């Protein structure tokens with residue numbers, strides 16, 4: 274049994290070991306995520322020599338297929354989705370480790386057959402007993418899959434091996450359902466073997482936030498309310514309810530679908546205190562403290578600080594797109610928000626009085642996720658009569674699609690007159706490192722195989738995030754008329770009310 278203290282020190286150094294041989298079981302083998310993200314991520318790990326010498330990927334789904342059919346379907350999707358292209362020879366080598374298992378998630382018998390199948394694979398070639406179960410099914414199936422894994426005793430770490438579970442989002446739809454699911458998860462797997470995915474945390478730039486903050490003395494001292502005027506976190510999407518997404522989305526909405534997980538995770542990375550080391554628990558301890566110190570909101574505060582809105586018909590990419598309520602599988606009287614903007618405060622020593630603005634919207638003019646920290650202006654005694662001199666410094670962290678960072682500062686424009694203009698210092702991965710970033714799922718899959726949960730959400734993080742989102746949802750539902758729905762035309766940057774929210778404190782949204 275490894276000493277947990279020594280283990281935490283070891284993790285603190287983030288050694289990038291090649292994981293031990295293992296079986297990866299993907300529930301939802303025929304689904305969209307498996308085709309577009311999971312298998313291409315595993316293929317790229319294989320190309321980079323990051324997978325163990327012996328690994329088996331067992332895909333579990335209901336449709337009638339065999340290994341050969343599944344492999345050729347995956348090959349087709351890998352051609353379109355692998356970030357480093359598709360090499361026929363390498364694929365053939367990789368795909369020898371792909372196996373299809375036909376089963377029903379509701380059937381105990383399927384799970385006992387699955388166990389036999391895993392055991393056969395474990396003893397072919399070099400023997401190993403490490404098992405990673407990836408729940409890539411609709412969330413309604415998460416409890417039954419966990420219960421059936423337990424009945425088949427697949428949750429138990431085998432002798433000289435481990436058994437771990439990765440759970441896709443959404444993790445619950447409110448605090449109550451998340452707590453229920455957590456009870457089932459923790460009744461089945463040890464918390465340290467549980468990996469709740471938030472793929473934003475696997476993005477290179479999200480991981481770089483800690484380095485930017487804690488390894489750079491030009492930023493570290495400024496990272497507090499004394500110097501930072503306000504922070505903005507924006508996630509813009511131009512997609513609407515394509516592909517039948519309306520059925521799920523109309524029950525969720527922007528706050529539950531994106532803010533509860535991805536945006537609050539980014540917020541906690543931006544606002545957290547330095548952890549004592551880089552072990553999973555130290556980092557997550559600090560993140561959860563941020564979530565606990567977000568100032569709670571009752572209906573009156575929600576009315577003042579949170580804007581909810583729906584898109585109306587408009588033009589995007591030269592095409593006319595329907596209003597949210599006219600989308601397929603959306604209630605024509607829906608009160609679900611396709612856009613949310615909020616102003617929140619973190620009640621701790623570092624951030625006292627600093628507004629954090631978060632916005633997420635669908636059918637916006639572009640697809641981008643960015644964080645910007647707007648610094649306070651210096652005393653304006655020297656350049657006050659010059660145009661442009663009042664603009665503040667802004668540090669921007671681009672999470673997607675074009676990952677990188679930039680700093681806006683003021684400079685004298687070259688010439689014989691004294692003009693001040695903002696200039697940008699830009700960092701992107703390609704220019705500096707001559708290589709692109711791995712896909713988030715690559716990093717997350719390898720971390721789960723190695724046993725490093727730093728980039729996964731812990732139980733208390735998920736529950737505290739829901740507590741905050743529930744307070745907003747409760748106010749909306751209890752005061753439907755007092756907290757109105759706003760509207761914005763598709764292809765624009767959201768409702769005027771969201772601009773007014775920032776204007777109240779003299780701020781404006783940073784254009785993306």
Ligand SMILES: NC(=O)c1ccc[n+]([C@@H]2O[C@H](COP(=O)([O-])OP(=O)(O)OC[C@H]3O[C@@H](n4cnc5c(N)ncnc54)[C@H](OP(=O)(O)O)[C@@H]3O)[C@@H](O)[C@H]2O)c1
Pocket residue numbers: 300301302303304305306307333334335336376377378379408409410411412441442443
């Ligand atoms: N797709 C994305 O881009 C994305 C992004 C973020 C998170 N996620 C999350 O990832 C998960 C999977 O999403 P998805 O889009 O891949 O879903 P999907 O395309 O609908 O796939 C669902 C999978 O579940 C299988 N399944 C359904 N009922 C089953 C049963 N009774 N027994 C066995 N297998 C069954 C289906 O296989 P058969 O039809 O062959 O039975 C299929 O492989 C969801 O939790 C989603 O929220 C997806």
